[in-house]
Amino acid sequence: MNARRGLLFPSQAIRRGIERRGQHMMRTDPLTRFRALAESTVIKPKTLITGSLGQLGRGLGTMLRFMYGEESVVMTDIVKCDPNAPDVVNYSFLDVTNERAIEEAVVNNNIDTLVHFSALLSAVGEQNVPLAIEVNANASNKILEVARKHRLKVFIPSTIGAFGPTTPLEMTPDLTIQRPRTIYGVTKVYNELLGEYYAERFGVDFRCLRFPGIISATKPGGGTTDYAIQIFYDAILHGHHKCYLEPNTRLPMMYDTDCMAAIVFFLAAQQEQLSMRTYNVTGFSFTPDEIATAIRKVMPDFKITYENICPIRQKIANSWPKALADENARRDWGWHNDFDLDSTVQIMFALLESQIRPAEQTIAHQSA
Ligand SMILES: NC(=O)C1=CN([C@@H]2O[C@H](COP(=O)(O)OP(=O)(O)OC[C@H]3O[C@@H](n4cnc5c(N)ncnc54)[C@H](O)[C@@H]3O)[C@@H](O)[C@H]2O)C=CC1
Numbered sequence: 001m002n003a004r005r006g007l008l009f010p011s012q013a014i015r016r017g018i019e020r021r022g023q024h025m026m027r028t029d030p031l032t033r034f035r036a037l038a039e040s041t042v043i044k045p046k047t048l049i050t051g052s053l054g055q056l057g058r059g060l061g062t063m064l065r066f067m068y069g070e071e072s073v074v075m076t077d078i079v080k081c082d083p084n085a086p087d088v089v090n091y092s093f094l095d096v097t098n099e100r101a102i103e104e105a106v107v108n109n110n111i112d113t114l115v116h117f118s119a120l121l122s123a124v125g126e127q128n129v130p131l132a133i134e135v136n137a138n139a140s141n142k143i144l145e146v147a148r149k150h151r152l153k154v155f156i157p158s159t160i161g162a163f164g165p166t167t168p169l170e171m172t173p174d175l176t177i178q179r180p181r182t183i184y185g186v187t188k189v190y191n192e193l194l195g196e197y198y199a200e201r202f203g204v205d206f207r208c209l210r211f212p213g214i215i216s217a218t219k220p221g222g223g224t225t226d227y228a229i230q231i232f233y234d235a236i237l238h239g240h241h242k243c244y245l246e247p248n249t250r251l252p253m254m255y256d257t258d259c260m261a262a263i264v265f266f267l268a269a270q271q272e273q274l275s276m277r278t279y280n281v282t283g284f285s286f287t288p289d290e291i292a293t294a295i296r297k298v299m300p301d302f303k304i305t306y307e308n309i310c311p312i313r314q315k316i317a318n319s320w321p322k323a324l325a326d327e328n329a330r331r332d333w334g335w336h337n338d339f340d341l342d343s344t345v346q347i348m349f350a351l352l353e354s355q356i357r358p359a360e361q362t363i364a365h366q367s368a
């Protein structure tokens with residue numbers, strides 16, 4: 001499940017991704033929105049990202065650099081980073097289970113905003129429950145304490161995994177039953193409640209978005225929605241994806257750039273605009289059968305088969321919302337998504353073709 005570690009990673013930088021995203025965005029205009037937001041921000045944020053070498057961290061680091069400059073981001077994680085990785089800047093080791101180390105990084109870098117991405121996702125969390133509690137819950141106590149002491153804005157993402165089988169699963173609202181049955185979900189509900197408590201009790205500017213599965217041209221970290229990324233790698237490399245979920249499993253998803261937009265626009269919103277601290281945001285919903293149909297519009301011979309259903313991930317997926325209601329985010333701070341399923345398929349093919357094909361050509365050249 002930790003497939004990202006040994007597999008293709010976006011090599012020729014996110015720079016190329018940003019350019020391509022930019023071309024694509026000209027149609028829908030978010031790049032202009034990002035620029036306009038940056039230009040209208042008088043005091044540029046200085047952000048420390050934990051778990052920044054994961055699926056979401058590199059993209060956010062790139063977006064923040066693009067908006068606020070090279071020195072606006074400090075990227076941290078516990079894994080070794082390729083010194084030539086063009087999408088990683090100002091990188092240092094930071095284990096979020098160590099409160100003193102978090103505090104030192106904040107003080108030494110004059111940080112005003114913490115984005116806390118470190119986590120074990122839903123499937124890997126089930127394989128190591130004590131570690132999931134340590135990283136997903138106990139580390140959040142430390143992050144919030146540092147935020148309280150140093151008066152930081154703090155963003156901790158939540159997830160559709162914070163809901164469970166007793167939640168109304170069609171158009172799930174912000175406030176509803178939350179009885180998740182995974183350790184991932186339990187710790188995410190804890191984060192939501194603890195952050196809201198710190199906001200109320202100590203005035204910490206805590207902000208949280210419940211994301212659906214995020215689709216990006218970066219390898220995923222061991223979740224239930226990972227198939228919706230792996231399917232593109234498999235399509236390009238093999239023309240065939242063996243899906244671990246059943247064909248009619250409907251889940252909400254969102255394209256990467258919309259996820260980054262949600263974070264930067266939510267963080268830039270004035271506190272008075274926010275009627276809540278934890279909002280749902282979403283893109284679009286589909287089943288494995290439906291994404292396969294969308295891929296066939298680009299690759300008519302693409303095949304999907306359902307030979308290796310994963311009982312753990314299937315059970316988790318069955319307990320998650322099929323679609324999220326996000327009208328509160330839309331109303332309060334102007335959230336909207338720009339990407340639908342078809343535009344996500346198009347941009348994923350464009351980005352992954354440029355990652356994978358040159359790598360294949362290099363290998364062919366070396367072995368000739
Ligand atoms: N990717 C998705 O579809 C979604 C992600 N989220 C949330 O967004 C956040 C980021 O997710 P991803 O980037 O996908 O996760 P990921 O699994 O790709 O990355 C997590 C990172 O945390 C790091 N980490 C683990 N233990 C650590 C420790 N002790 N100290 C510091 N870093 C540590 C890992 O090395 C890894 O790079 C997570 O909180 C996740 O719950 C929420 C909903 C959807």
Ligand SMILES: CC(=O)[C@H](N)C(=O)O
Nearest residue numbers: 121122159223224225
């Ligand atoms: C939706 C998520 O939180 C994540 N992608 C997972 O599947 O665990």
